[in-house]
Amino acid sequence: MNHVPFKGIIAYPITPFDSLGQVDIPLFQRLVERLVANGSHAIAPLGSTGVLPYLQDEEKEAVTTAAIQQVGGRVPTLVGVSCLTTERTIYHARYAEKAGATAVMIIPMSYWKLTDDEIFRHYEAVASRISIPIMAYNNPATGGVDMSPALLKRLLQIPNVTMIKESTGDVQRMQYLRRELGEEVAFYNGSNPLALAAFAAGASGWCTAAPNLIPQLNLALYKAIERNDLQAANTLFYDQVDLLKFIVATGLPRAIKAGLEILGEEGGQLRNPLQPLSSTETATLRQILQHMN
Amino acid sequence: MNHVPFKGIIAYPITPFDSLGQVDIPLFQRLVERLVANGSHAIAPLGSTGVLPYLQDEEKEAVTTAAIQQVGGRVPTLVGVSCLTTERTIYHARYAEKAGATAVMIIPMSYWKLTDDEIFRHYEAVASRISIPIMAYNNPATGGVDMSPALLKRLLQIPNVTMIKESTGDVQRMQYLRRELGEEVAFYNGSNPLALAAFAAGASGWCTAAPNLIPQLNLALYKAIERNDLQAANTLFYDQVDLLKFIVATGLPRAIKAGLEILGEEGGQLRNPLQPLSSTETATLRQILQHMN
Amino acid sequence: MNHVPFKGIIAYPITPFDSLGQVDIPLFQRLVERLVANGSHAIAPLGSTGVLPYLQDEEKEAVTTAAIQQVGGRVPTLVGVSCLTTERTIYHARYAEKAGATAVMIIPMSYWKLTDDEIFRHYEAVASRISIPIMAYNNPATGGVDMSPALLKRLLQIPNVTMIKESTGDVQRMQYLRRELGEEVAFYNGSNPLALAAFAAGASGWCTAAPNLIPQLNLALYKAIERNDLQAANTLFYDQVDLLKFIVATGLPRAIKAGLEILGEEGGQLRNPLQPLSSTETATLRQILQHMN
Amino acid sequence: MNHVPFKGIIAYPITPFDSLGQVDIPLFQRLVERLVANGSHAIAPLGSTGVLPYLQDEEKEAVTTAAIQQVGGRVPTLVGVSCLTTERTIYHARYAEKAGATAVMIIPMSYWKLTDDEIFRHYEAVASRISIPIMAYNNPATGGVDMSPALLKRLLQIPNVTMIKESTGDVQRMQYLRRELGEEVAFYNGSNPLALAAFAAGASGWCTAAPNLIPQLNLALYKAIERNDLQAANTLFYDQVDLLKFIVATGLPRAIKAGLEILGEEGGQLRNPLQPLSSTETATLRQILQHMN
Secondary structure, three states: OOOOOOOEEEEOOOOOEOOOOOEOHHHHHHHHHHHHHOOOOEEOOOOOOOOHHHOOHHHHHHHHHHHHHHHOOOOOEEEEOOOOOHHHHHHHHHHHHHHOOOEEEEOOOOOOOOOHHHHHHHHHHHHOOOOOOEEEEEOHHHHOOOOOHHHHHHHOOOOOEEEEEEOOOOHHHHHHHHHHHOOOOEEEEOOHHHHHHHHHHOOOEEEEOHHHOOHHHHHHHHHHHHOOEHHHHHHHHHHHHHHHHHHHHHOHHHHHHHHHHHOOOOOOEOOOOOOOOOHHHHHHHHHHHHOOO | OOOOOOOEEEEOOOOOEOOOOOEOHHHHHHHHHHHHHOOOOEEOOOOOOOOHHHOOHHHHHHHHHHHHHHHOOOOOEEEEOOOOOHHHHHHHHHHHHHHOOOEEEEOOOOOOOOOHHHHHHHHHHHHOOOOOOEEEEEOHHHHOOOOOHHHHHHHOOOOOEEEEEEOOOOHHHHHHHHHHHOOOOEEEEOOHHHHHHHHHHOOOEEEEOHHHOOHHHHHHHHHHHHOOEHHHHHHHHHHHHHHHHHHHHHOHHHHHHHHHHHOOOOOOEOOOOOOOOOHHHHHHHHHHHHOOO | OOOOOOOEEEEOOOOOEOOOOOEOHHHHHHHHHHHHHOOOOEEOOOOOOOOHHHOOHHHHHHHHHHHHHHHOOOOOEEEEOOOOOHHHHHHHHHHHHHHOOOEEEEOOOOOOOOOHHHHHHHHHHHHOOOOOOEEEEEOHHHHOOOOOHHHHHHHOOOOOEEEEEEOOOOHHHHHHHHHHHOOOOEEEEOOHHHHHHHHHHOOOEEEEOHHHOOHHHHHHHHHHHHOOEHHHHHHHHHHHHHHHHHHHHHOHHHHHHHHHHHOOOOOOEOOOOOOOOOHHHHHHHHHHHHOOO | OOOOOOOEEEEOOOOOEOOOOOEOHHHHHHHHHHHHHOOOOEEOOOOOOOOHHHOOHHHHHHHHHHHHHHHOOOOOEEEEOOOOOHHHHHHHHHHHHHHOOOEEEEOOOOOOOOOHHHHHHHHHHHHOOOOOOEEEEEOHHHHOOOOOHHHHHHHOOOOOEEEEEEOOOOHHHHHHHHHHHOOOOEEEEOOHHHHHHHHHHOOOEEEEOHHHOOHHHHHHHHHHHHOOEHHHHHHHHHHHHHHHHHHHHHOHHHHHHHHHHHOOOOOOEOOOOOOOOOHHHHHHHHHHHHOOO
């Protein structure tokens, strides 16, 4: 098992729906193909961008299988398997492993606020049933629970919890992780507007839906970091920050769908209650994209 | 249709599980029976206390049917039917109506933050498919979205959205609702530690899991309010506030299960990742209950 | 020494300035006289309403003397003496005692966040140098530090710290104080929109600038509480809540000055950087007052 | 007038007191001399570190004069002149200009929350009375008001408001300033734990008390940034981050005094209510410093 199979740009596809409200698998596979073809270093289906929690069990399975088949081993895959209950999380983690996922990503979804012990036991229970690595994902804005740096450190005691994705939008969290856990533990940035600050702080990769729209700018930023050129990275970051802020502010599934259509691609339908961007928002997005491409 | 079928103490049963992790319907029915027998003015299955989001579709249906059968029309029933997607919410709202529910309760569950328009359309879509009243439920701590007083006011334009349950824990929200909407709109308090303040502000009822443990104190507080005796209400409130704070602080499903067992009743199992109270917490709860019963 | 000399409506005068920017003592005394004449149970100069922190030392002394002389012992006086440094707080507390103040009010003003020990020593140092009672005042929105209920409880160990004024706007704080400290410790509500909830929770008094504008409604609310008539208190509260919210939202010194002028009274000038209400805000205030008087 | 006279490491001395509670001017001058001798690019007396709000008018004047005399033009000086009232702020800004300050720093201190218009008029009134540049300082944690990026942009319309110091601890604020205002507007980082992220985002300088304790590490970080060596900057940042976090967490005046004493320097006394670090905190600081020097 490669404990830390990801670095660079980890691209998140949306999950598109057809006019009847069903997942549009062929379109999904074309969107995955675009991300691979554009040079993404990994593909991560069923993230927040992929509206994981809005899907039924069988839909999650179909998306998992379709993504892994389409990628075909060209780059590693990171499959979201988070559920409110431990039992369902185990089910989907095992499904992903069997389907050939490189690793799974798990956010401790919360309705009732979970204690640290409950979160630890949840990860431990899932981890004991699979043998691929787990990326622990902290995103209080969507998941409703904020894992402290101390808890994240504790989760890393579980053998196959080997990676952390931080999406609080607070760069000091990442600094703490690096300082406490040392350079050997990989942390990933899940907050688009922190892309530059996170790489400066030592992030191994950037988990982002932006490559659906501006893959060249995303990759160029990473390459500037790789060659230790901060000035170029700074310029490249400010070249793309307006889009990064926009897609976060309006919600990734809505914004990526709209952006794809502006670029002449199909974006499919959203699932209710999520609605398309307003015409004003779409016009703003069009302007932002025109300045970039 | 009675637009506002509830007042007084609206009691929330837990959903107990058996040792195999399945919903324990016979025990659930005994717990519902206790609540009715103890004088609760209404029964509300599948609330946060009833761990609605942790259940599979067929489990929700079984609980709905079991609750309504057990209550047998002695008091009105309020069934929780909230789901992340509009389609699933409609499905369960229709199921509840057919099963004989007096009304349904809907919280706009959020993974992606919903816009006000998305929330309005969600309620509108559900409301158009059923003919029983809807209680709109605001609880950012569990649902992840905070509906503004202005949005709640807007929701009341939908004909069968006739009641509001406020659980932010901010009594000023309730004051705003009363002031803006007038005395004819019923609002309900869902924050246990605000029981006295909410009744003083004019709440029509108190949505609470506390009657599982201290029904007499809950009912006595309401009766003091009904007979305009603030001093008695104040005394009765401080007699029960420690329990009200405890069950909120430790999480209603965990605390009610533990409290039932302290009282010599069966509480069943919790569903993972939720874990029982620690022994220290259980000891604290025992002390609190001993001072009350 | 009367340890708890206040109950009911504790009225806060503004500190008016003349066209040269100096404190207008004659106008100040007329405003104090109105408050006494209208039936306020106590007068509290140099509160937040009285812009204490914006005054120079000699101005604070002049206002203290003028207030106590004008009241002339008809009702008790509560003089604000808070300063950033302990030495200046002691100085003004001693000045107030010599001038005849019934008690002093102290908020732990904070630029650097103070530790609990620093706050305790601050109160202890002041308390040891005067022999009149101290009201400890918690208002994070203006003072910048939020004293926990546990710290407030600790402060009450100091012999002449005998009263607590709570202005966080969270009625649960007051409930905690009542529950932890017992009925013998007096707590006062400093959050206008919580007037009803605080009295329901057992507050001894209401610290408020509202009697500058609507003294009869303020007093009537208190009297309804005194005669245990919750329904009347509820009605009276909703009759005045719009004004209570308005004066808090726009800032008490600005709002009271504007309100006085709407009522045909002089309100004096504000001290820069504070500016008068906008014309829109003033029009709103006029409407609110017209519905009340 | 040089509109933007600062870059690099802007060092903040503490204001030490003697055993009688008076400002110790000779010690203050020795501490300023250390900062200049150690290579700081500018000296900033009477910042938050210099406990400006805890000083009387004449003390502020003495510190201003002493700092400027000691620096003797070797590096530029930035003098804090913030007061609650506009009149006192003008007074001290004019004093600083006459005494030879290169620029003044102004934070809109707030007891009553100021409106954007009030803040703008405050800066405008001060700016019109002096001819040296003003650095607008945003630090809600100490000043109590949070100036939005839009307000900061508006302040830059005032001719001699030419610099912004951002201390919210949110790197996205700095990114916004850079993006909205362009590269020609200088912004400075006032949040120590963001030193690396802020430089990566394009900050012109770092306003910090850390050079009192670890000047070589602070300067080395800046030099790595200057020569576009992100990897070295990253390493140097993690070498000093523990100290940066510690001095912020425990309060700069307390921590710098303790650190000076650990290094064998005099740190003077604090002014009440500020108290020295506890012995545990001091031991932690000793450990941190031992790993660095």
